[in-house]
Amino acid sequence: MKKTLEQLTRPNVWALKPYSSARDEYKGVTASVFLDANESPYNAPLNRYPDPLQLQLKAEIAKIKGVTPEHIFLGNGSDEAIDLVFRAFCEPRKDNVVAIDPTYGMYQVCADVNDVDYRKVLLDADFQFKADDLLAAADEHTKAIFLCSPNNPTGNNLLADEIHKLLEQFDGLVIVDEAYCDFSEAPSFATQLQRYPNLIVLQTFSKAWGCAAIRLGMAFASEAIIALFNKIKYPYNVNLLTQQQALEMLRRSPEVGCWVATLKAERAYLMEEFSKLSLTKHVYPSDANFFLARVTDAVSIYNYLVSRGIIVRNRNSVSLCGNCLRITIGIRSENEALLKALREYK
Ligand SMILES: *Cc1c(COP(=O)(O)O)cnc(C)c1O
Numbered sequence: 001m002k003k004t005l006e007q008l009t010r011p012n013v014w015a016l017k018p019y020s021s022a023r024d025e026y027k028g029v030t031a032s033v034f035l036d037a038n039e040s041p042y043n044a045p046l047n048r049y050p051d052p053l054q055l056q057l058k059a060e061i062a063k064i065k066g067v068t069p070e071h072i073f074l075g076n077g078s079d080e081a082i083d084l085v086f087r088a089f090c091e092p093r094k095d096n097v098v099a100i101d102p103t104y105g106m107y108q109v110c111a112d113v114n115d116v117d118y119r120k121v122l123l124d125a126d127f128q129f130k131a132d133d134l135l136a137a138a139d140e141h142t143k144a145i146f147l148c149s150p151n152n153p154t155g156n157n158l159l160a161d162e163i164h165k166l167l168e169q170f171d172g173l174v175i176v177d178e179a180y181c182d183f184s185e186a187p188s189f190a191t192q193l194q195r196y197p198n199l200i201v202l203q204t205f206s207k208a209w210g211c212a213a214i215r216l217g218m219a220f221a222s223e224a225i226i227a228l229f230n231k232i233k234y235p236y237n238v239n240l241l242t243q244q245q246a247l248e249m250l251r252r253s254p255e256v257g258c259w260v261a262t263l264k265a266e267r268a269y270l271m272e273e274f275s276k277l278s279l280t281k282h283v284y285p286s287d288a289n290f291f292l293a294r295v296t297d298a299v300s301i302y303n304y305l306v307s308r309g310i311i312v313r314n315r316n317s318v319s320l321c322g323n324c325l326r327i328t329i330g331i332r333s334e335n336e337a338l339l340k341a342l343r344e345y346k
Contacts, residue, residue, distance in 0.1 A: 023037065023049050050238065057238075058072045061074075071226060072218060075233065082177075083110045091116075093115055095142070097145065099118065100134070100151070101120035101122050119138075120319075123320060128162070129159075131165040135169060145170055145172065147166070176200070178202060183208060183264060190203070200219055200221040201219065201221070266331070266335055270327070274327070281295060312326065312338070
């Protein structure tokens with residue numbers, strides 16, 4: 001990273017003095033009478049504000065991710081961390097970001113909300129990118145480059161060599177969104193934080209962990225980047241029920257491992273059977289819990305499936321995804337219901 005973090009950060013954010021909550025000011029554990037936060041004394045434990053830095057949860061996540069808690073930010077879904085990248089680093093109407101295309105739609109939505117120019121660079125026919133093409137789209141106002149691996153909606157891992165090249169050569173931040181990494185054989189970039197001070201890795205409890213409802217996302221980055229995120233986030237951005245449920249899921253991680261193994265086996269089965277359907281033109285390889293398939297007529301097949309009570313994602317109007325459907329892997333009975341309906345499609 002040839003630019004310093006201060007040069008990449010919005011001046012108002014760099015200078016900001018954060019809100020200091022009652023729980024920030026008293027961090028001890030020995031007190032037994034809490035009359036500092038205008039909470040109700042009734043209805044324990046929901047009466048108390050939750051830990052603003054989620055330290056117990058971070059300690060458990062640190063153990064399984066091989067990073068220390070100072071390198072972890074937790075948010076209201078990884079969508080919160082995506083938004084914080086814009087709010088921390090991108091000056092509206094002046095700075096820009098670069099992203100692969102097609103990819104996850106939230107990067108562009110957050111760019112638009114924050115009035116930051118969003119520059120798309122088309123993937124190749126194998127849904128891969130070249131670091132040089134992204135670097136060519138960047139200029140002195142490019143604060144961040146967004147990558148997603150395994151990518152949504154294409155399903156494939158991006159080439160690790162190109163990600164490394166980008167991390168080495170780009171003088172801004174590189175975000176690697178690993179929402180689907182649990183379904184992939186590729187190692188996580190979270191182990192590369194010491195090597196790359198400009199790396200931000202995103203993961204989530206919404207997919208493999210089966211916890212989309214609790215809204216918990218993770219960002220792994222340098223201590224300095226995490227400190228910036230902590231400075232500008234809402235004080236109590238992860239509620240108590242979410243923190244408790246995530247701790248419970250971490251205790252149940254062997255069970256989660258079984259879910260992932262089953263879904264990977266179902267993925268192989270469903271993709272194999274899907275490729276035999278007469279309406280299928282191409283099934284793209286997948287490193288995620290979904291796959292992309294090109295079909296004869298995505299719009300009419302999508303509408304037909306809706307009429308049969310089966311919902312898939314129509315990606316027909318997305319770059320490079322004409323006539324493509326994105327299919328999430330379900331349990332065997334759901335996958336069979338989909339296949340049965342499609343065999344009866346005329
Ligand atoms: C589903 C998904 C997420 C998860 O977002 P949450 O806000 O954590 O639910 C993040 N990135 C990508 C690419 C996704 O597909």
